[in-house]
Structures are given as C-alpha cells and as structure tokens.
Amino acid sequence: MGFFETLLWPIRWVVEAVLVLWHNLFTALGLESASGITWVLAVLGLVVVVRSLIIPLTLKQIRSQRKMMELGPEMRKIQAKYKGKRDQFSQQQMQQETFALYRKHGTNPLASCFPILAQMPIFFALFYVLRNAANNVPGIGFMTQELTSSFNNAVFLGAPLKMSFGEARDAGEWSVLILLGVIMVLMIASQFFTQLQIMSKNVSDETKASPMYRQQKVLLYVIPFAFLFSGFIFPLALNIYWFSSNIWTMVQQAIVINQMPTPGSEAWRNRQARLKAKGKLTDDEVAELNRVEGVKNTAGQRQQPMSAKRAKKKGGNQ
Structure with a gap:
C-alpha cells in the first residue's frame, strides 16, 4: 500500500461504507447484486451523500464571494497606493494591508476553492476503492471478496x-x-x-x-x-x-x-424586478434597484449630436 493510499485510508473506509450501504439497499429492493445498474445507482447514492454534506461549504463559498465583491473598492485603493512600487518592502506592505482587509471583513479568497478541495480526497479514495475492486482485491472495510467479484462482473449498457x-x-x-x-x-x-x-x-x-x-x-x-x-x-x-x-x-x-x-448582476436585476412586481421589496431595495437600472440605462445611451443653434438655445435657458 502506497503512502497516498495509506493517507486516504479513513476516507476510503467511509467511501466503502457508503457505497456498500447503497448497494445493499438497492439489492434489498430486488436488483441483482452484480448488475451494472445496481452499482451505478450506488455510485449516484455516494454523489448525493457527498454533495449534500458539502452544502455548508458551498454556502460559505457564496458568502465569501459576496464579501470579496464588497472589498473591491478598498482593494483598488490599496493597489493604487502601491502602483509602480516594485521594491520588496512595498510588496510586503501591500500584502499585509490586503490580508488585514480580508481579516477585517472575515473573508478569504481561497474560500471559493473549499467545495472542490473537499471533494478531491473523496474522489481519489473512490478511485482506489474501484481500482482494487477491478483487480479483484477486497477493500479495507466493507468491500468483501463477494462484493468485489460482484463489481468486477458488473456491466452497464454493455460496458x-x-x-x-x-x-x-x-x-x-x-x-x-x-x-x-x-x-x-x-x-x-x-x-x-x-x-x-x-x-x-x-x-x-x-x-x-x-x-x-x-x-x-x-x-x-x-x-x-x-x-x-x-x-x-x-x-x-x-x-x-x-x-x-x-x-x-x-x-x-x-x-x-x-x-x-x-x-449588481443581470440575474440580480431580474430577481429584484420580479420581487418589485410582487411588491416584496423594501423602499431601500426599490431605490437601489432603480439606481442600478438608471446607471445601466444611462451608460447604454448614446449622446445625441447637438447643433450649434440648439446648444446656444440650451445655454441661454440655463
């Protein structure tokens, strides 16, 4: 057993347990143990368990992304402050101020990677479980020789x-x-x-x-x-x-x-517009939506050419 396999031993044990639990459930419902569909459903069951467990990480990722967007103006101020300064001291100062900003707002740019990082050990643990089964080698826990042989013979859609x-x-x-x-x-x-x-x-x-x-x-x-x-x-x-x-x-x-x-995104404007039509927005939210839509419409308008006569008339009316 290699170092990486040993390191993943606890996760492999859990993956085997969940996989076999789903396999036994579908077998109890009348599906054949060595059927490809039984093992595919067991794999899908593992997906449901894993992705359900990391939902809190996904929500944390979304909140972190929101906070990172709020930091945009302050981040640009820091970048502008050290613009053109390539010396080591300035670079260290910029990093320190940036990390201090992250701590102040309780966010981390790496938070967006948490869901993926959480899944990778499970993915590789499943790889070792299935590789051993493919080589007709029993697992370290619940994948007995009988179940290993069952997976070995499993065929899904002829494959x-x-x-x-x-x-x-x-x-x-x-x-x-x-x-x-x-x-x-x-x-x-x-x-x-x-x-x-x-x-x-x-x-x-x-x-x-x-x-x-x-x-x-x-x-x-x-x-x-x-x-x-x-x-x-x-x-x-x-x-x-x-x-x-x-x-x-x-x-x-x-x-x-x-x-x-x-x-500020297109999806946000659409959702706010739907809620506004239903009367579910507060006055402050309506004002913010109107402000964003006004800015967007103004930015999208082309300045119409004005004749000298109209310009003079307009200036005289001011």
Whole structure:
C-alpha cells in the first residue's frame, strides 16, 4: 500500500461504507447484486451523500464571494497606493494591508476553492476503492471478496464498469469506448454551460469591465477540456461519479443564480424586478434597484449630436 493510499485510508473506509450501504439497499429492493445498474445507482447514492454534506461549504463559498465583491473598492485603493512600487518592502506592505482587509471583513479568497478541495480526497479514495475492486482485491472495510467479484462482473449498457479508456481500447471493448466518449462530451458541455451561466448572468457589471473577467472568459473555453484527462485515465464507474457530480453542480448553480444572485448582476436585476412586481421589496431595495437600472440605462445611451443653434438655445435657458 502506497503512502497516498495509506493517507486516504479513513476516507476510503467511509467511501466503502457508503457505497456498500447503497448497494445493499438497492439489492434489498430486488436488483441483482452484480448488475451494472445496481452499482451505478450506488455510485449516484455516494454523489448525493457527498454533495449534500458539502452544502455548508458551498454556502460559505457564496458568502465569501459576496464579501470579496464588497472589498473591491478598498482593494483598488490599496493597489493604487502601491502602483509602480516594485521594491520588496512595498510588496510586503501591500500584502499585509490586503490580508488585514480580508481579516477585517472575515473573508478569504481561497474560500471559493473549499467545495472542490473537499471533494478531491473523496474522489481519489473512490478511485482506489474501484481500482482494487477491478483487480479483484477486497477493500479495507466493507468491500468483501463477494462484493468485489460482484463489481468486477458488473456491466452497464454493455460496458464493464471497471474498465478505463486505455484498457477498453486494448481489449477491443467498443461499448466502453463509446460510453466514455459520450460521458466526456456531456461533462465538457455541462461544465461549459455551468461556467457560462455564472459569467453571463451572475457577474456584476463592474466585474465584467475588469481585466480579470476577460481572463476568466478565456478559461471558460479551456477548463472544460480537462475532463478529457479523466475520461482516458479513470474507469467508467469513476467517470459516472464525476459526471453525476457535475450535473449536481449545474443544477445547484442554477438555483443559486435564481435565488441568491450576485448583487449588481443581470440575474440580480431580474430577481429584484420580479420581487418589485410582487411588491416584496423594501423602499431601500426599490431605490437601489432603480439606481442600478438608471446607471445601466444611462451608460447604454448614446449622446445625441447637438447643433450649434440648439446648444446656444440650451445655454441661454440655463
């Protein structure tokens, strides 16, 4: 057992427990133990448990992003203060003032990474669980030899769940190659759609005007293709887990955009307008919405050309 596997031992034990619990539940409901659908449903059950447990982290991520937006003006003041100063002392001072600002407002730029970081140990723990099962090696806890053999023989839509793209190519298992190809395309599409929804509807107008937004827009077309790596390296069962988790993220993000949009974003204006029409906004919220809409409309208007006669007349009326 390697160092990384040993480090993940407690998480592997929990992953085995949850996976086997769902497998036994569906078996008790009448599904065959070695059926591919039984194991796929068990994997989906694991997704539900994991993603439900990290909902508090997701909410923390949203609150942190809100606070980071509120810090925008103060952050720009600090950056302007040290603009052009490249010496070590100035750079250290800027970092200290920046971190002091984070502490003051109780936020952290790394908070947006918490949900992903929390899932990675579980993902790799599941990888080791499924790899051992694919090699017909019992697990460290609940994955007995019987269950290991059951997974080994599991076939979903004609494709063995234990196989990766490379193994299927060597074995001539076209069903696995086709199914993995479909999953990779769907994962790329779902990831792209999720990021596009965020950037087009849930980003404030101020952020859209920043250079960072333009950089993130480029990444929008690059990051989804990282899923090609998972499709080639990891077994079919693990790709099903990742794809299902992706779908959860997409649905969750749609709910967040609809119910908890970023202030100043298109989604926020739409939500405030709906609440205003229903009479559910306070006077202060109505005033803020009118202010934002007024600024947006003014910015979108083109200055009409004025003749010298009209300009003179206007000046005389003042």
